Amino acid sequence: MSRETDALAERIRAEIGDDPNISEKRMFGGFAFMLNGNMLVGPLKGGGLLVRVGKEGYAAALKRKGAGPMKFTGREMAGFVEVSEEGIATIKALREWIAIATKFVSTLDPK
Numbered sequence: 001m002s003r004e005t006d007a008l009a010e011r012i013r014a015e016i017g018d019d020p021n022i023s024e025k026r027m028f029g030g031f032a033f034m035l036n037g038n039m040l041v042g043p044l045k046g047g048g049l050l051v052r053v054g055k056e057g058y059a060a061a062l063k064r065k066g067a068g069p070m071k072f073t074g075r076e077m078a079g080f081v082e083v084s085e086e087g088i089a090t091i092k093a094l095r096e097w098i099a100i101a102t103k104f105v106s107t108l109d110p111k
Helices: 003-016 060-063 091-105
Strands: 023-028 030-035 039-043 049-054 067-072 075-083
Touching: 003 030, 003 039, 003 091, 023 039, 030 091, 039 091, 049 091, 060 067, 060 075
Parallel strands: none
Antiparallel strands: 023 030, 030 039, 039 049, 049 075, 067 075
């Protein structure tokens, strides 16, 4: 893992606290935080954040500061956005992105 990835992971851990429903899992060439077994957020190389927003929340999420489409193997994945390091620079911004992901992922059946 990169220094940026590790630093962001620590920031995320500080925000989510000791929620027993959240775990960490290796995926997308790195790792992600999971809520009830469903992907929530994940630190990206370079200091950005992968956020699961759902298809219904995708367009609104793309309008937020620092957000862009998530591309995996060259294809855009609706329902997920990549947020630049600038877009999560403050605790408030990171907290908002985690809340957006939590709101959507909470609607999914546990795995």
